[in-house]
Amino acid sequence: MTTPISVPAERRRQVAGALRARLPAHVANSVVLSDPEDTRPYECDGLAAYRQLPMIVTLPTSEEQVLEILEVCRELKVPIVPRGAGTGLSGGALPIADGVVLSTARLNRIVKVDAYARTAVVQPGVRNLAISEAAAQFGLYYAPDPSSQIACTIGGNVAENSGGVHCLKYGLTVHNVLRVRVATIEGEIIELGSEALDAPGLDLLAVFIGSEGMLGVVTEVTVKLVPKPAVAQVIMASFGDVITAGNAVASIIAAGIIPAGLEMMDRTSVRMVEPFVHAGYDVDAAAILLCEADGTALEVAEEIARMTAVFEGAGATAIAVSQSEAERMRFWSGRKNAFPAAGRISPDYYCMDGTIPRKQLARVLQGIEQMEQTFGLRCSNVFHAGDGNMHPLILFDMNQPGEFERAEAFGAAILALCVEVGGTITGEHGVGMEKIDSMCVQFGRKELDAFFEVKRAFDVPMLLNPDKAIPTPHRCAEFGKLHVHGGALPFPELPRF
DSSP: OOOOOOOOHHHHHHHHHHHHHHHHHHHHHHEEEESSSHGGGOOOSSSSSSOOOOOOEEOOOOOOHHHHHHHHHHHHTTOOOOOOOOOOSSSTOOOTTTTEEOTTTOOOOOEEEETTTTTEEEEETTTTTHOOOOHGGGGGGGGOOOOOTOOOBHHHHHHOOOOTTTHHHOOOOGEEEEEEEOOOOTTTTEEEEEEESOOOSOHHHHTEEEEEEOOOOOEEEEEEEEEOSSSEEEEEEEEHHHHHHHHHHHHHTTTTOOOOOEEEEEHHHHHHHHHHHHHOOOOOOSEEEEEEEEEEOOOOOOHHHHOOOOOOHTTTTEEEESSHHHHHHHHHHHHTHHHHHHHHHGSSSEOOOOOOOOHHEEEEEEEHEEEEEEEEEEEEEEEGGTTTEEEEEEETTTTTTHHHHHHHHHHHHHHHHHHHHTTTSSSSSSOTTTTTTHHHHHHHHHHHHHHHHHHHHTTTTOOBTTTTTSSOHHHHHHHHHHHHHHTTOSSSSSSSO
C-alpha cells in the first residue's frame, strides 16, 4: 500500500499558473484543476487500496491542449500520468505526488463510423460500449468487451491491451486496433499503424498498445468493427470439482473448437453472483463453464452439439443451453458482475490477473486452494478460461490489521505460481504499481533494461507515467532481499507443486 505524499502549495501554484497561461483564457480554469477538493476524485483508479492526491489534474478538450500540457510539463520537468476512465485495476493511473494527471475523459467524440471499411475512428475518451452502440445501426460492433465496458474508455483499453469474455475468438485490443494517433512528450503528433493491412517500418503499434501510458498520450484511435453474428447461444456446464472443469476447458480446445467465449467460475464466485444477478447459475456445482457459439443458425447448432458432447465426455454433471437472447445475456451478466458481487460476501476484495497455459488450470487452482490455508484468506476464482487468463478475487477486510498485507502477499504468490508453470503475471490488467515487484520474478535484469531502452526511445526525459510497470534495479534488489533466500526460488515458504 502506498503512503500519500504532500506537495508544497507554492509548487502547485507555479505549475498550475504555467499550464493556465498556455491555454485559452476562457477554458483555462476548467481544464486545470489544482484545489485538493477538485483533484480528490482522481487519487486512485480501480485499485482503490493505492491512493495519492495528485498535484494537478488537467482535462483537455482538444489535441492542441494535450500538446500544450505536455510541453509545459516537459519544460518544468513535471511527471505526467495519463488517465482514462479510471477503471483500471493495477494502479496504472495512480497519481504521482508532484505530477500532473492528464485525463482524456473530455476527448469523447466518435469521429466517424465507416460501415464499408468496417472501421470506427474515435477519440480516447469514448466508452468501449459506445463504439458498439454507434455501429449497431450498420449491423456491426467492436469485439473486445471488458467487464467494465459500460464505463471504460478506448484510450485506457489501448494503454492496458484490454480483453474481455469474447477475446478467445476475436482477440484483445491489439488485434482490433488499426491505428493510433499519439502525442509525444516532445510535443509532436505521430501515427502508429495504418488503416491498410500493414504499415511501413517496424510494428510500433503493437509496442505501443499495452504500454500503460509510458510512451505517449493517445489522442485518436481507429478500430476494427466486425459483423454482429446472426445467432449466439451459451452453454452452461456444471462440474463436481474444479479440476474436472479445468480439464474440460483443455478438451474443448483440443477438439478444435474455438468458442466465442469460454469462461469459468468456481462455487464461491457462483454463490456470490447468483443472489446479486439471478443469472440462473447452478449454485450446487463446484464450478461452471460458460461457453458461447456464434455465427449462422446452422453453424451455431453444430457447434453447440459438439461442445455438449465434449462436456458430457469430460464429466459435466449438468448442461443448460440458452434458449433466447435474453437468457444468453442473463448468463453473461453473472460473469460480468462477478467483481461487484464480491461486495456481497466480503468488505473488500483484491482482483488479480495472471495468465497460464490452459493445461495448467487444474494445477494452479489446486495451488490457490492451498494458498488460502497458508494466508488465511478466501479466494473466489473467475477465468477467461479459454485463453488461460485468470482473475482470482482475494477476499479480505481492510479494517482488520494486516489483512491487506496478507492479500498482497497472496496475490504475489499466485503470480509467482503463474510464472512457474510457464505463464505471465498479467493478461489484460497491466502491471501498473500492483505487479511491479512481480516483474522481478518474471524477467531478468537484461530484459528489464531492454524495456527501459524502449521507453527512453519514446520518452527521453522519463516523465510519462514514471515508476510504473518496469522496476528499477534498486527495486528488484530490495524485492530480492525479501523473497529470494540463498538463490532459492521466489516464495520458498509456500508449498511447491
